[in-house]
Amino acid sequence: MGGLRTAESLRRFGYSGDITIVGGEKHLPYNRPPLSKDLLAQGKDFDAVAFPIKDSELKAEFILADPATSLSCHEKRIYLASGRNLEYDYLVAATGLRSRQMHFPNNLKLGRYNLRTFDDAKAIGAAATPEKKVVILGAGFIGLELAATLRTLGCSVAIVALEAIPLSPILGDDFGLAVQKRHEKEGVQFHLNRSVQDLIGDQRISGVLLSDGEILECDLLIEAVGSQTNTEWLEGNNLEMGNGVLTDNSLRAMRIDKSRVEDLFVVGDIARFPYLNIALPARRIEHWNIPVECGKRVGREISAIEGSESSSEFKQGEHFNPLPSFWSDQFSISILSYGEPKIADTISLLEGSLDSEFIFEYRREGSVVAVAGIGMRRKISALREEIRL
Incomplete structure (x- = not known):
């Protein structure tokens, strides 16, 4: 999904160059959350989860069932399982996760x-x-x-x-x-x-x-x-790896020597990016909205470099600080969360009853870092404005 959202963002902000999307699966990009819910329960086919792709607008080449196996940042070239290799001007690493x-x-x-x-x-x-x-x-x-x-x-x-x-x-x-x-x-x-x-x-x-x-x-x-990051193909390039790939504020990959790779961006589940307001190590987040937000940002960043994104409201290198969110439907209950509850040092019941609907607030050093609950979706959504990460 992160690769597709990056390509869409590139086109949205005027990038006119060639775009190639490489994937290890035989399928075009699709939505994963329904796999454990509606698709499994109702036996739906692939069309039920496939993302709509407007070929006339995206104008991208898809290479499927042929994953990247190695990268040479020096040569600006990736190598695929089939033996094929591709040269690039910009590379977006969005290879996601696999099951442990x-x-x-x-x-x-x-x-x-x-x-x-x-x-x-x-x-x-x-x-x-x-x-x-x-x-x-x-x-x-x-x-x-x-x-x-x-x-x-x-x-x-x-x-x-x-x-x-x-x-x-x-x-x-x-x-x-x-x-x-x-x-x-x-x-x-x-x-x-x-x-x-x-x-x-x-x-x-x-x-x-x-x-x-x-x-x-x-x-x-x-x-x-749990899961493992699909990052083995990036090894051998002196990148700061371990629990994904460390990035700077604009999602460019960082080297071990703390320099950044100007033409290599990291998106989604494998990106480990810095906090803005919290003194904690960079984090990697496995929530559905993160590949979306990463893709939007990287597409806009590359477009700005190329001169096609000229909006006065966008500043290259501005700190990337998305609000993580996730939901989970189980039986008749619906869980919704904004922020990062697992970094909290204080948890309190804000509203409701544990045997019905409720909202919890999560704070770290006094600041709200997350809200989550069962039901009460409108109230939970309103509370996200108080979160500082």
């Missing part, structure tokens, strides 16, 4: 799934027929959304997670407990403070062995234990 893979002594493959791509969602949907027993490893947003969807489809669902309370590291204990109780009312089972030690089965998984010795039978194991 677990490894077990009995490392069975059949019956194990991750959810990152459209094809992943279709595979889970085909396997998760009613009455199937599903174990989900991980109690983050993807794990919880999958649990809600699969229960709706008639599956038996158990969640196994290392943390004591779902979502606690992100939204706090009280918020997490409220979500857990909603899931338990719908029949989701939780096995918390535990991990999967091994898989049970011969050719196909039939169960999992937990760290406390308990065995859970399952037909499917879905691993929702």
